[in-house]
Every structure is written in C-alpha cells, then in structure tokens.
Amino acid sequence: MKISKDDVIHVAELARLEFGEDEIQKFTDQLGNILEYIEKLSELDTEGVEPTSHVLDISTPLREDRVEEWITPEEALQNAPEREDDFFTVPKVIDD
Amino acid sequence: MELPFLTIKKAGELIKGKEISPVEITKALLKRIEEIDGDLNTYITVLGDSALESAERAEKEIAKGGYKGPLHGVPIALKDIFIMKDVPATCGSKMLENFIPPYSATVTQKLVDAGAVILGKNNMDEFAMGSSTETSYFGPTKNPWDTDRVPGGSSGGSAAATAASLCLGSVGTDTGGSIRQPASLCGVVGMKPTYGRVSRFGMIAFASSLDQAGPLTKTVEDSAILLNTIAGGDRRDSTCVEAPVPDYTQSLTEDLKGIKVGIPKEYFVDGMDPDVEDSAKQAIEVLRDLGAEIVEISLPHTEYAVLTYYIIAPSEASSNLARYDGVKYGYRASDTKNLIDMYKKTRAEGFGEEVKRRIMLGTYALSAGYYDAYYLKALQVRTLIKQDFDEAFKKVDAIVAPTSPETAFKIGEKTDDPIKMYLSDVLTIPCNIAGLPGISLPSGLSSTGLPIGIQVLARPFDEETMFRVAHAYEKNSGWSGKRPPV
Numbered sequence: 001m002k003i004s005k006d007d008v009i010h011v012a013e014l015a016r017l018e019f020g021e022d023e024i025q026k027f028t029d030q031l032g033n034i035l036e037y038i039e040k041l042s043e044l045d046t047e048g049v050e051p052t053s054h055v056l057d058i059s060t061p062l063r064e065d066r067v068e069e070w071i072t073p074e075e076a077l078q079n080a081p082e083r084e085d086d087f088f089t090v091p092k093v094i095d096d
Numbered sequence: 097m098e099l100p101f102l103t104i105k106k107a108g109e110l111i112k113g114k115e116i117s118p119v120e121i122t123k124a125l126l127k128r129i130e131e132i133d134g135d136l137n138t139y140i141t142v143l144g145d146s147a148l149e150s151a152e153r154a155e156k157e158i159a160k161g162g163y164k165g166p167l168h169g170v171p172i173a174l175k176d177i178f179i180m181k182d183v184p185a186t187c188g189s190k191m192l193e194n195f196i197p198p199y200s201a202t203v204t205q206k207l208v209d210a211g212a213v214i215l216g217k218n219n220m221d222e223f224a225m226g227s228s229t230e231t232s233y234f235g236p237t238k239n240p241w242d243t244d245r246v247p248g249g250s251s252g253g254s255a256a257a258t259a260a261s262l263c264l265g266s267v268g269t270d271t272g273g274s275i276r277q278p279a280s281l282c283g284v285v286g287m288k289p290t291y292g293r294v295s296r297f298g299m300i301a302f303a304s305s306l307d308q309a310g311p312l313t314k315t316v317e318d319s320a321i322l323l324n325t326i327a328g329g330d331r332r333d334s335t336c337v338e339a340p341v342p343d344y345t346q347s348l349t350e351d352l353k354g355i356k357v358g359i360p361k362e363y364f365v366d367g368m369d370p371d372v373e374d375s376a377k378q379a380i381e382v383l384r385d386l387g388a389e390i391v392e393i394s395l396p397h398t399e400y401a402v403l404t405y406y407i408i409a410p411s412e413a414s415s416n417l418a419r420y421d422g423v424k425y426g427y428r429a430s431d432t433k434n435l436i437d438m439y440k441k442t443r444a445e446g447f448g449e450e451v452k453r454r455i456m457l458g459t460y461a462l463s464a465g466y467y468d469a470y471y472l473k474a475l476q477v478r479t480l481i482k483q484d485f486d487e488a489f490k491k492v493d494a495i496v497a498p499t500s501p502e503t504a505f506k507i508g509e510k511t512d513d514p515i516k517m518y519l520s521d522v523l524t525i526p527c528n529i530a531g532l533p534g535i536s537l538p539s540g541l542s543s544t545g546l547p548i549g550i551q552v553l554a555r556p557f558d559e560e561t562m563f564r565v566a567h568a569y570e571k572n573s574g575w576s577g578k579r580p581p582v
Binding site for chain 1: 194195196198199291292305331334335337397400403404406407414418421422423424425426427428432433434435436437438439440441443444447452453455456457459460463469470472473474475476477478479480482514515518530531556
C-alpha cells in the first residue's frame with residue numbers, strides 16, 4: 001500500500017507533529033518503503049486466529065480505592081514549563 | 097587489584113569481607129569515567145557526589161554490621177530510561193533534557209534498598225528507539241572494541257559502559273532486543289526477563305506490551321545476582337506478576353545432562369556474517385559436550401516477527417508518547433499561537449527523527465480504515481509466533497541461536513536506511529513478541545576482533561533453565577572475561 005503526501009500530512013495532524021516540505025517528502029518515501037516491506041504479512045492466512053494483545057494470561061488486579069500519600073502538589077508542578085500558583089498554564093485554547 | 101575490572105560477585109565478596117571499601121571502588125570507577133568516557137560517551141549523567149555519599153553510607157552500614165547482601169556498596173549504572181528521584185532522566189531526548197523526576201522507579205528503588213551505589217545514567221537511543229545508540233540527543237555512544245563502530249542499541253550506553261569497566265553492571269530495557277543486541281556487539285552478558293517478571297513502574301514507556309527491564313553484566317552469575325534484586329511483583333504495575341522469585345544463583349550448575357536444547361534453523365538467516373554462524377555452531381558443540389541433547393527445531397513464523405514488531409511497537413509508542421505535549425513536564429516550544437500550535441511545535445522541536453518516524457508509523461497503523469489491515473493483523477501473527485514457541489518448548493527446554501546476524505557496524509552506516517537498521521533486531525524480536533526470557537552472552541571474536549554473541553531462550557518464567565544453560569556454556573566456552581582495548 002503506497003502512502004501519499006496527503007496521507008502523511010493528515011497523519012502528522014493526528015499525531016500533533018509538524019513537518020517542513022522536505023521532511024514531508026522524506027517521510028512519504030520512507031514510510032512508503034516501510035509499509036511496502038510490512039505488506040509481506042498479508043501473505044499469511046490469519047482467518048480465525050485470535051489476536052494476542054498481551055502475552056500474559058492475567059486479569060486486571062483490583063485494590064481498594066483508598067487515598068495514599070504520594071508526591072506533593074509542589075513536586076507535581078516542579079517540572080511545569082509554565083505555571084501560575086498551583087496550576088499548569090497553557091496558551092489560549094480558542095483563537096480570538 | 098584493578099577495581100573497575102571486578103565482577104559484581106567478586107566486588108560484593110571483597111566488600112563483605114571488608115577487603116575493599118565501597119568508597120574506594122566508587123572513586124576508582126568515577127576516575128575511570130573521567131578519563132575515558134569523554135570519548136566513549138556511555139553516560140548522559142554521572143552522579144559524582146551522590147554516588148560517593150551512598151558509598152560512604154554503605155561503608156558505615158557494613159562497618160556497623162548491617163550488611164544487606166551482594167549489591168551492598170557495589171557501583172551500578174542505570175539506562176537513562178529509569179527514573180530516580182531528583183536525578184535528571186532524559187531518555188536520550190531533548191524532550192526530557194531538563195526533567196527532574198519527583199519519585200523513583202521500582203527498579204531504581206530496589207537497587208537503592210539493596211545498598212547498590214548508583215553511579216549514573218547511561219546513554220541510549222532516544223526513547224529506546226534504535227539499534228545503535230545513534231539516535232540519542234546527547235550524541236552516539238562508541239563501541240569500546242572499536243570506537244568507529246556502534247555499541248548496538250538501544251541500551252548501548254549500558255553495554256559499552258559495562259564492557260569498558262565504567263560500572264560493574266547496568267540495568268537496561270529490551271523491547272525488541274535492546275539489551276541483548278548491544279550486549280552481543282559489546283561482548284557482555286545481557287538478559288531480558290520474562291514479560292511481567294520485573295516492574296515497569298517508573299521506566300519510561302515505549303511499547304508497553306513488549307518493554308522489559310534486565311541486567312547487563314560481565315558474567316551470567318552477575319546477571320542472576322542483579323535479577324534476584326530487581327525481579328518480583330509490584331502493585332504499581334498491573335502487568336508485573338506476583339510470582340515467587342527463586343534465588344537465580346542456585347541454578348548456575350555446570351552440567352547440562354538431561355537438558356534438551358533446540359536449534360532453530362530459521363535463525364541462521366541469509367546474509368548472516370559467516371563468523372557469527374561459525375561461532376554459534378561451535379557453541380552448540382560446547383553445549384553437546386556438556387551433556388545437552390541438541391535438537392533441530394523449526395520456528396516457521398520467525399521471518400514475520402520483525403514485520404509484526406514494526407506495527408505493534410510504533411502503535412503502542414504513538415499512544416505512549418502522546419503524553420509529551422509541553423504541558424506538565426518536558427520541553428515546550430516558545431512563541432506559539434494557541435494550544436494546538438504549542439503541541440505541534442513542542443513535538444516537532446522536542447522529538448528526534450526516528451521517534452517521529454515511529455509515531456507517524458504507529459498513528460497511521462491505528463488510524464481509521466487501516467486498523468484491521470495492520471494492527472489487528474500484527475496481533476494475529478503475534479499469536480502464530482507465540483504458538484511456534486509453545487510447540488518448540490514441548491520438545492526442548494531451551495533454545496540457542498545467534499543474537500545478532502552481524503558484529504558491530506560502523507557509526508553512520510545504517511542511519512539513512514531505517515529498514516536496514518530495523519533488521520539488526522531480526523533475531524532478538526521474536527522473544528519479545530512471545531514474552532520469553534532470553535540472555536545473550538559472548539561466544540567469540542570475529543576475524544576482525546569484534547565480539548559475537550549467542551542467546552539462550554527459555555519458557556516463560558523459567559529464567560532458571562536459561563541461566564543454567566548460559567552459565568554452563570560461559571564456564572566452558574573460553575570466551576568469558578575478554579576485555580576491549582580501552
């Protein structure tokens with residue numbers, strides 16, 4: 001399956017990435033090659049084969065929903081690129 | 097006595113017997129790092145003062161009779177993917193260049209609780225995506241056997257630091273071969289435990305259904321000692337299994353009578369370096385001489401494992417790496433118009449090319465209309481690969497094969513060709529896809545003097561058989577303890 005430049009632009013949008021014109025061309029070529037290579041999987045008949053999303057046969061363990069000591073608000077905010085008081089701040093969400 | 101060249105086992109014994117002090121050995125390693133790591137670049141962060149403080153603390157504890165065990169006072173390094181409270185954790189990325197974790201990973205905490213001295217954080221491919229440590233934002237690590245060559249990856253810093261005696265051992269991670277392949281290329285022992293054996297809590301996520309932490313060491317015995325400490329259930333990682341952890345050092349016998357070892361014909365691939373093939377064949381003869389019954393087996397879906405991997409791993413990565421959005425921690429681009437623009441510029445500027453390539457690949461594979469053709473198909477083939485191993489392990493107790501089809505390649509040789517780079521892991525990936533334990537250990541040197549490795553795989557949670565076969569081979573191969581010319 002060949003991937004087009006428009007596909008790459010669309011996927012970049014979904015992944016919240018941004019590329020220059022040169023990079024879009026490069027990624028179109030490289031992703032195309034990789035997908036072409038991966039295409040070999042389609043020669044295998046997997047009709048009726050159960051998918052394995054996880055190798056371990058375990059169920060999700062449950063525990064009591066209880067408040068515990070963990071990091072402080074100050075520690076949680078110590079890596080914030082920008083903050084105001086006890087909040088993370090971000091640029092405007094809606095344009096003027 | 098040259099302290100940096102000691103094994104963990106030997107150093108632990110000497111420390112216990114008060115023949116050497118933790119401070120003395122820590123200082124010797126820090127001095128050696130100072131002298132030669134400028135060129136090798138195996139560390140992103142070296143913990144000079146805090147390592148000395150914990151060495152001093154260990155020394156006092158031991159003097160007072162509070163000996164904790166074989167890692168007490170022993171200097172160990174960590175791949176820069178494990179977080180440690182108040183110590184920078186970069187994961188090899190500009191995105192986390194200034195990130196200071198407010199808590200520690202379970203692996204880190206277990207080592208600290210065992211009294212180990214954490215020397216520093218090892219270089220790695222960015223977010224563990226790579227097979228050469230060349231994608232690190234902090235520059236490539238060089239192979240101590242030949243500094244024009246890569247150490248393998250993604251735990252290349254850990255493997256090279258262990259090989260060059262810049263730590264006594266390190267803990268890395270293996271998603272598709274990232275412990276075993278660099279161990280093979282640097283001539284050390286690298287071990288990936290069964291998926292679920294070691295907690296992933298505080299280990300920066302790449303592909304969550306495949307990632308597993310494990311030791312890189314000079315010997316199989318050291319590997320067992322480290323796994324004893326880091327293994328075990330953890331309520332903070334729901335995929336970490338609450339199963340008893342045996343004392344792995346007890347499985348290190350030198351006799352392989354009654355053990356059936358399978359040799360998968362599919363692992364002797366076209367284009368394999370003839371020295372690698374010869375080395376594996378000689379290793380098989382050593383195992384036979386030790387009493388193992390050698391059985392030829394087939395793992396028919398082997399060639400599809402790498403294809404499956406390059407759908408599953410990027411898909412999981414595209415989801416895991418969505419968290420790097422410039423809001424709560426990590427890099428944030430400046431001068432952005434609005435929130436979406438900030439996300440895009442942050443990620444465009446903060447991630448390197450290989451990480452972007454995998455995010456793109458994963459996002460595409462999971463996007464509307466392609467899910468069944470790629471992701472679901474890959475998960476179905478994963479079942480077939482796992483069934484191959486299930487069938488094989490009805491007939492044999494362990495599987496032995498080359499770790500990497502080649503020895504260390506030149507820096508820059510594969511950076512322009514992603515598929516060529518991805519094929520570096522063709523022999524290590526199936527083990528991750530099936531969640532098995534696997535260990536790579538030295539099996540020779542090529543005609544050009546570069547290390548070659550073989551790997552031993554075993555049934556899930558049967559690290560004991562894996563260690564037993566590896567240890568017996570190591571003790572009788574004549575290839576253990578070879579040191580690079582640094």
